[in-house]
Amino acid sequence: MKWIGLIAVVLTGALLLSAVGDFPDFGDPKSPANGGVGDFSVSQYYITHTEQDTKVPNVVTAVLADYRGYDTMFETTVIFIAGIGIIAILRSHPPGGRRGPAHPIDATVDGDHQRIIIGITCRIMIPIIQIFALYVVAHGHHSPGGGFQGGVMLGASFILIGLSRDLQAALARFSERRFIVLACLGVAIYAGFGLLCLLLERNFLDYGVLDGFFHTDPVMARSHGIFAVEVGVAFTVTAIMFAIYANLSSKGRLDEGL
Amino acid sequence: MFETFSIIAGAILLLLMLPAFYRVVVGPTAIDRIVAVNVIGTKTAVLLVFIGVIFGRVEMFVDFALAYGMLNFIGSLAAARYLHRVRPFYGKGGQLAEAEATPTERP
Amino acid sequence: MMYRAVTFSLLLAIWLVFSGIYDAFHIGLGILSCLFVTWISSDLLFDDRSLGFRARLGQAWRLGGYLAWLGWQLVLSNLHLLKLTLKPGAMAEVEPRITLYRTALKSDFEKFLLANSITLTPGTITIKILGDDFYIHSISKFAADGLDGQMERRIAAIFAPAGSGSPSPSAD
Amino acid sequence: MILDLVSMLLIAAGLLFFVGAAVGLVRFPDFYTRMHAAGKGDTLSSLLVISGFALHEFKDFEGMDFILALKLLAICVFIMMTSPTSTHALIDAGYEDGIEPVIAPDAENVLGDPTSRQP
Numbered sequence: 001m002k003w004i005g006l007i008a009v010v011l012t013g014a015l016l017l018s019a020v021g022d023f024p025d026f027g028d029p030k031s032p033a034n035g036g037v038g039d040f041s042v043s044q045y046y047i048t049h050t051e052q053d054t055k056v057p058n059v060v061t062a063v064l065a066d067y068r069g070y071d072t073m074f075e076t077t078v079i080f081i082a083g084i085g086i087i088a089i090l091r092s093h094p095p096g097g098r099r100g101p102a103h104p105i106d107a108t109v110d111g112d113h114q115r116i117i118i119g120i121t122c123r124i125m126i127p128i129i130q131i132f133a134l135y136v137v138a139h140g141h142h143s144p145g146g147g148f149q150g151g152v153m154l155g156a157s158f159i160l161i162g163l164s165r166d167l168q169a170a171l172a173r174f175s176e177r178r179f180i181v182l183a184c185l186g187v188a189i190y191a192g193f194g195l196l197c198l199l200l201e202r203n204f205l206d207y208g209v210l211d212g213f214f215h216t217d218p219v220m221a222r223s224h225g226i227f228a229v230e231v232g233v234a235f236t237v238t239a240i241m242f243a244i245y246a247n248l249s250s251k252g253r254l255d256e257g258l
Numbered sequence: 259m260f261e262t263f264s265i266i267a268g269a270i271l272l273l274l275m276l277p278a279f280y281r282v283v284v285g286p287t288a289i290d291r292i293v294a295v296n297v298i299g300t301k302t303a304v305l306l307v308f309i310g311v312i313f314g315r316v317e318m319f320v321d322f323a324l325a326y327g328m329l330n331f332i333g334s335l336a337a338a339r340y341l342h343r344v345r346p347f348y349g350k351g352g353q354l355a356e357a358e359a360t361p362t363e364r365p
Numbered sequence: 366m367m368y369r370a371v372t373f374s375l376l377l378a379i380w381l382v383f384s385g386i387y388d389a390f391h392i393g394l395g396i397l398s399c400l401f402v403t404w405i406s407s408d409l410l411f412d413d414r415s416l417g418f419r420a421r422l423g424q425a426w427r428l429g430g431y432l433a434w435l436g437w438q439l440v441l442s443n444l445h446l447l448k449l450t451l452k453p454g455a456m457a458e459v460e461p462r463i464t465l466y467r468t469a470l471k472s473d474f475e476k477f478l479l480a481n482s483i484t485l486t487p488g489t490i491t492i493k494i495l496g497d498d499f500y501i502h503s504i505s506k507f508a509a510d511g512l513d514g515q516m517e518r519r520i521a522a523i524f525a526p527a528g529s530g531s532p533s534p535s536a537d
Numbered sequence: 538m539i540l541d542l543v544s545m546l547l548i549a550a551g552l553l554f555f556v557g558a559a560v561g562l563v564r565f566p567d568f569y570t571r572m573h574a575a576g577k578g579d580t581l582s583s584l585l586v587i588s589g590f591a592l593h594e595f596k597d598f599e600g601m602d603f604i605l606a607l608k609l610l611a612i613c614v615f616i617m618m619t620s621p622t623s624t625h626a627l628i629d630a631g632y633e634d635g636i637e638p639v640i641a642p643d644a645e646n647v648l649g650d651p652t653s654r655q656p
């Protein structure tokens with residue numbers, strides 16, 4: 001079984017490497033992406049048409065979530081699969097059964113400083129970090145940012161609860177059930193908007209057709225579609241960030257954590 | 259005038275990361291390296307503001323700096339917490355361990 | 366309820382400062398986000414809820430004054446550190462020591478403020494707090510002598526104004 | 538112009554403190570003293586540099602400049618809150634990790650030997 005896997009990996013790798021020779025040179029101004037084929041250039045099109053196509057000032061966001069939305073959907077799915085893989089591996093066979101903490105905690109070492117200094121700082125910082133994370137998600141159109149970055153920070157704020165108290169306090173707010181549901185929901189939102197476009201007889205993830213759904217014109221609908229998709233990405237990234245921390249820090253037992 | 263000054267100051271700040279980097283490489287203890295990485299992180303956050311001023315897009319780079327600072331803070335807290343609870347390097351990096359013949363191990 | 370409202374308006378103020386785009390769509394998103402954060406973590410920002418709004422406002426005002434004083438102390442501390450590092454021969458003045466400092470402050474937030482102020486000012490870092498005992502690492506004798514209790518008196522004055530005479534209950 | 542000069546002065550002062558912190562990080566004898574240079578040199582110098590920029594952004598006295606300066610000051614507040622906490626967390630972790638502090642000959646370590654506290 002191991003050998004079959006190895007052969008598959010080597011064959012795929014060789015196949016991919018053999019295609020490298022056909023790529024344009026690095027930074028070649030005449031490559032299809034830069035110079036274009038004939039008089040049509042991809043990057044020129046993005047730079048000149050993004051504003052009138054989608055009303056999104058930030059070209060990168062438009063390319064990421066609209067023009068190449070298919071790619072980003074599977075990036076989100078990769079994150080989702082990574083998280084689910086970690087949960088599946090660690091939760092199914094936690095070392096030493098489900099009893100007892102992973103790291104025995106010595107109360108005399110802790111003193112009062114953990115509770116006072118780190119606890120109070122984190123208590124004050126966490127809501128501020130959360131509002132900043134939501135700000136990053138919401139302003140993906142205007143500033144660099146969006147679902148991935150905001151999701152990482154929102155997940156980090158929950159990790160901070162786990163660091164300043166213990167994992168139980170964090171799990172009380174964001175339980176295992178909730179983070180798995182939220183991770184699935186994020187991917188479902190992204191794929192669901194794509195499917196909605198498909199049902200309305202347009203291409204997958206072609207948000208322009210959703211103008212009836214958002215009660216706007218087709219251009220604004222693309223802008224809103226990008227935002228909705230970013231929210232889905234943020235859901236998945238938040239949930240998976242916290243799920244990975246919770247499982248790795250407690251070795252899959254979800255009891256005391258670090 | 260102010261832009262030239264910012265570029266020079268930013269270059270000096272970048273050079274000042276070298277002493278911290280020396281600490282990352284030399285150690286001698288694991289936590290010394292973590293502290294030095296933390297110092298480099300703080301300097302990077304400030305450097306991002308420099309870059310924002312030079313490019314004239316401060317409002318954008320402030321977000322970067324703040325996000326970087328936040329993740330730096332969370333990272334150093336997590337590292338400290340890990341060393342505190344798990345103690346993977348217990349007694350190995352301290353000067354006492356070098357003097358003693360028998361290494362101390364955590365039960 | 367009042368604390369929730371205060372949390373919400375603080376968060377909204379932060380959002381408005383950061384956003385910089387004031388159209389209906391973004392402000393609406395801001396209000397939604399603030400409601401969400403208030404819902405999931407309003408118990409974090411304010412821990413002790415026994416005090417009235419007016420008393421809190423007074424505390425916040427005095428806290429601002431204290432922070433200004435602390436900023437000046439921060440400059441002094443860094444000048445001392447700069448002298449230790451850059452002046453040739455000053456390395457002999459580096460005489461690290463760990464000292465014990467016993468405080469009369471009672472509530473957690475006061476201790477937190479004292480510990481962080483100690484960490485920020487003249488060459489001293491709080492290593493541990495055990496009960497009322499602060500274990501402090503100082504970099505030189507000058508720095509260790511700086512801990513003369515002035516800081517503690519100022520912190521106590523924030524939470525118990527001189528007129529009232531009675532020690533304040535606990536404060537956030 | 539005057540505002541530019543003042544902000545340049547602030548940034549230069551911040552850089553000077555950054556130099557102090559960097560030199561201290563290399564020259565100080567043990568982990569605990571290096572922590573002093575790392576934790577505090579960075580705090581004040583970041584505050585000075587960023588407040589210098591905040592002053593510089595204030596040039597036109599418009600509403601948006603004010604918001605931008607406030608945004609920069611938010612970084613200052615953030616650093617002021619988090620820096621002492623992470624300094625404390627790291628020095629405490631170092632102590633619990635059994636790093637022996639260098640103590641001056643005329644003083645004693647009231648906290649006791651870090652490695653004797655092994656559970």
